[in-house]
Amino acid sequence: MKAKPVAHESVPKTLRSVSIIGTGSYLPKRVLTNADLAKVMDTTDEWITTRTGIKERHIAAADQATSDLAAEAARRALRQAGLAAEDLDMIIVATVTPDMFFPSTACFVQKAIGAGNAVCFDLEAACSGFLFALETARQYVGSGAITTALVIGADKLSAITDWEDRATCVLFGDGAGAAIIRSRPGVRGIIATAMASDGNLGHLLSMPGGGSRNPATAQTVKDRLHFLKMAGKEVFKYAVGSMLSVAKEALKKANMTMADVDCVIPHQANMRIIRAIGERLGSPMEKYYINLDRTGNMSAASIPVALDEAVRAGFIKHGAIVLMMAFGGGFTSGATLLEWRKPEPSQRVSAKDVSRVRVSNAQKRRFSTNASNLW
Numbered sequence: 001m002k003a004k005p006v007a008h009e010s011v012p013k014t015l016r017s018v019s020i021i022g023t024g025s026y027l028p029k030r031v032l033t034n035a036d037l038a039k040v041m042d043t044t045d046e047w048i049t050t051r052t053g054i055k056e057r058h059i060a061a062a063d064q065a066t067s068d069l070a071a072e073a074a075r076r077a078l079r080q081a082g083l084a085a086e087d088l089d090m091i092i093v094a095t096v097t098p099d100m101f102f103p104s105t106a107c108f109v110q111k112a113i114g115a116g117n118a119v120c121f122d123l124e125a126a127c128s129g130f131l132f133a134l135e136t137a138r139q140y141v142g143s144g145a146i147t148t149a150l151v152i153g154a155d156k157l158s159a160i161t162d163w164e165d166r167a168t169c170v171l172f173g174d175g176a177g178a179a180i181i182r183s184r185p186g187v188r189g190i191i192a193t194a195m196a197s198d199g200n201l202g203h204l205l206s207m208p209g210g211g212s213r214n215p216a217t218a219q220t221v222k223d224r225l226h227f228l229k230m231a232g233k234e235v236f237k238y239a240v241g242s243m244l245s246v247a248k249e250a251l252k253k254a255n256m257t258m259a260d261v262d263c264v265i266p267h268q269a270n271m272r273i274i275r276a277i278g279e280r281l282g283s284p285m286e287k288y289y290i291n292l293d294r295t296g297n298m299s300a301a302s303i304p305v306a307l308d309e310a311v312r313a314g315f316i317k318h319g320a321i322v323l324m325m326a327f328g329g330g331f332t333s334g335a336t337l338l339e340w341r342k343p344e345p346s347q348r349v350s351a352k353d354v355s356r357v358r359v360s361n362a363q364k365r366r367f368s369t370n371a372s373n374l375w
């Protein structure tokens, strides 16, 4: 089965334009360096740096779950957008490390930030999760079914990392990134998205234990099935090919070339993958925002954390065309092109703006009505 990217038109006839109006991110305090790892396993800073580009990663505290990281990123995004939690109509959390199977991590975030008007659910597309969730939310906001969505990519990969497998444990870290989206008339916002999946390759990157295929037993624990397993070399090849494919598809739909792109936010898995992509797309590394040296691969959190840092550092300027691209377990891949605009004061709404809360509730009712018409 050859995955064909599903591309979404650059100017959809049925959708209004949708923009990111605020971003936020959170990295846990504890930093684990390559030197720290070399003290406890058979590895070296030199091996990890030359093979991946990673120097250190953040590790969540034992009592910090994915929703704790996500809620902090959400609060920061709300502050940047000038919105209150009750302005949110929808929360989607992309993650492979939910707090529990259920309730959803998005529901935990809702409770933590007090987003009482939001419909909340999780989405699982591994490292492509944030871009898949962004596109899902865009469909709701773009259709007018809702006004405001919070999209989060959050993962506590340290919870599913096999610290006895040096081939994988040096690669990953924990973190969360968030984006708030709304329609902004006259602003292009998200220009085009391309997404693809190839279920035939799922076995190359998976966590086999704990689900309905291998429910948790003493034996599954003994067999270390509750840890992430990866065939690194095969994943590497897929990563380069699939990200190129979705990036080209998104550019095509937008009638753009790489020359039109000012900044690239790639999935932060491996510097060698990013360089290979840059070479094949013919775009210089100066356009790429890189933080994997400080964060490692944080799965669904990698892109939104990098996006937030790049915006706050001024790497992404007002009016810039940004290309985000990811690949991950499933397999999945996604690319999103957008025009970045700073949030404008006129868009900001006070938490005490009663009329806004009323609009939000009305939207929620409309959303329920539309949904009930489906069955």
Ligand code: UT7
Binding pocket: 042, 043, 044, 047, 048, 051, 052, 127, 166, 167, 168, 170, 230, 231, 232, 233, 235, 236, 239, 269, 270, 297, 299, 327, 328, 329
């Ligand atoms: O979000 C999706 C995430 N996944 C990825 O992006 C991963 C994509 N794959 C990769 O990034 C690379 O395949 C890795 C970084 C995981 C591995 O790099 P590689 O160049 O493919 O190395 P390898 O797996 O072929 O291993 C080469 C050698 C082996 O030793 P021998 O058999 O040649 O003697 C490994 O045992 O390196 C050894 N090795 C290590 N040595 C020191 C594996 N891990 C380590 C380590 N420290 N941590």
